Amino acid sequence: MKESDITSTLKEDIPKKTVLVLLVMAIVIVALGIWTILDRIGYSQIPPQSSSGGEVKLKIVPGNAVDNIETLSNVDEAQQTLSTNP
Amino acid sequence: MKEVPNRRLVGILIVVMFIAVAGTFFSIFKQSITGYATSGTVQLTIGALATVNVNSDVNFGQGGVATSLPYTQLSTEAVTQYGRFNNCSVIDGGVDDPTSDCTGIEIENQGNSNVNLTIIAVTNITDFYNSVTDEGANFTFAVLDGNRTKNETAIQIVGYGNDVIGENNASCHVNGNTNQSIEPKGSYLDGSWMNWTTINNVDESLICGNLSFVDGNDTITVEFNLTIPGDEPAGSLLNTFTFTATSI
Numbered sequence: 001m002k003e004s005d006i007t008s009t010l011k012e013d014i015p016k017k018t019v020l021v022l023l024v025m026a027i028v029i030v031a032l033g034i035w036t037i038l039d040r041i042g043y044s045q046i047p048p049q050s051s052s053g054g055e056v057k058l059k060i061v062p063g064n065a066v067d068n069i070e071t072l073s074n075v076d077e078a079q080q081t082l083s084t085n086p
Numbered sequence: 087m088k089e090v091p092n093r094r095l096v097g098i099l100i101v102v103m104f105i106a107v108a109g110t111f112f113s114i115f116k117q118s119i120t121g122y123a124t125s126g127t128v129q130l131t132i133g134a135l136a137t138v139n140v141n142s143d144v145n146f147g148q149g150g151v152a153t154s155l156p157y158t159q160l161s162t163e164a165v166t167q168y169g170r171f172n173n174c175s176v177i178d179g180g181v182d183d184p185t186s187d188c189t190g191i192e193i194e195n196q197g198n199s200n201v202n203l204t205i206i207a208v209t210n211i212t213d214f215y216n217s218v219t220d221e222g223a224n225f226t227f228a229v230l231d232g233n234r235t236k237n238e239t240a241i242q243i244v245g246y247g248n249d250v251i252g253e254n255n256a257s258c259h260v261n262g263n264t265n266q267s268i269e270p271k272g273s274y275l276d277g278s279w280m281n282w283t284t285i286n287n288v289d290e291s292l293i294c295g296n297l298s299f300v301d302g303n304d305t306i307t308v309e310f311n312l313t314i315p316g317d318e319p320a321g322s323l324l325n326t327f328t329f330t331a332t333s334i
Contacts, residue, residue, distance in 0.1 A: 014092040022099040029103045033110035040114060048136040048199075048333045054191035056310050057324040058146035058160065058171065 137197040138297075138331040142234060144310055145186040147172035151318050157222035158314040162190045163277040177235060189234040190307040193329050195257075195299045201331035202261065203297050204290035205308065208326040211285065215323070217315035224313035225325070226282035228273045229293045231256045233305045242275055257303045258294040261334060266295030268306070282311050285325070296334060 144162055149171040151158045162174045172188045173179030180186025195201055211225045232239040241256045260267045269292045270281040283291075294306050308327070 014096050016092065019092045019095050019099070022096055022103075026099045026103045026106075030106045033106040036110050037113045048134050048197075049330060050136040050138050050197065050201075051328055051330045052138050052140045052193070054140040054193070054308070054327050054329065055143040055324060056146075056191070056312075056327070057144070057322065058312070059148035059322045060314070060318055060320050061148050061150055062320045063150045 132198070134199040134333040135197040136199060136201050136331045136333040137195070138201065138203065138329055139194045139196050140329065141192040141194055141305070142187055142189065144174075144188045144191055145172065145180070145183075146174070146188050146312070147180055147182060147186050151314050151316060153316050157316055158318075160312045160314065162188050162309045162311070163228075163280060190230070190309045191327065192234040192305055192307045193297075194233075195297045195304040195331065197299055197331070197333065199333045200259070200299055201294075201297050202264075202292070202334050203294040203306070204330045204332075205293050206290045206328050206330075207285040207287040208328070210287045214325050215315060215318055216321060217318045219315060219317055221315050221317070222313050223315045224311070225285050226311045227285055228270065228280040228282050228309045228311070229258075229268050230273055230275060230307045230309060231258050231268060232275075232307065234307045236275060238305055239303050257298050258306055259296040259298060261295035263334075264295050266292060268294055273309075280309065280311070285327075290330060293329075297331070 146160050147170065160171055164174055170181045172181055172186050174188040174190075177187055177189055178185055179188065193203065195203075205227070207225075211223055212220060214225055215223050217223060230236075232242040236242045239256050258268045270283045273280045293308065297306060298304050
């Protein structure tokens, strides 16, 4: 290659197509960077949460409550009778 | 105007891309650093930890419904119950099972920051009972400051409410941002008046706007009141409540 050819190659500017591709890449990279940072900030601002469960349970058995109360009072009376009449 | 050569534009774009990538990496790694030492000084950041523990469930035990009355009422605040249901005035007040407890659901803040606490039920009143008529059916809750044995906070020991003693001796303080404390408010520790509120399985209901994490002042107790319809058939009933704590 002649010295004049080398000089002219160096003097040639980069093609516009290359500049455009790099411009698009730069825009994408900057946009991704901003999105990543905003996303991280969003996560760090969520206050810590914790959940725990508690239960309320009961069992309904056959026979009504009044019957049960009467049964209990009968037992109490029987126990009182036993304690007063050993 | 002199045209900028493309070579210079490319150089600028490469520098911009490098700064964007470097800035992003620095930002990510900076946030994950929790401590570092420099010049003999140790710096660290303690992250807020929201942890609540449910210390007790409510087990009313078993019994029959009062068919001669319109309905049967059970309460975690009651000393005596219908039939052979458990005694809820003492811990381990089970009639048929002495270890059963129905003194309320006690929630303790075991984290390292004050929390906002909410409650939500899994099942609503209609789905909870198997009654055909659902006549008189109800399922309500109320909130009291302190633990379920009523001997934790100064408010409990003295025996008055937040309005008399002042919130500094309580577990549930006023949230400075929302101005909310215990909700529903106004229940008396001696159970003489309770602000019973219907359970909700749709929205989370606030029960404490600012629950302290300091030991000895870090619990609240949720009390329950059930009204069972007269035609409720025999069988087991269960409702689950989810308590969510958010660090404030």
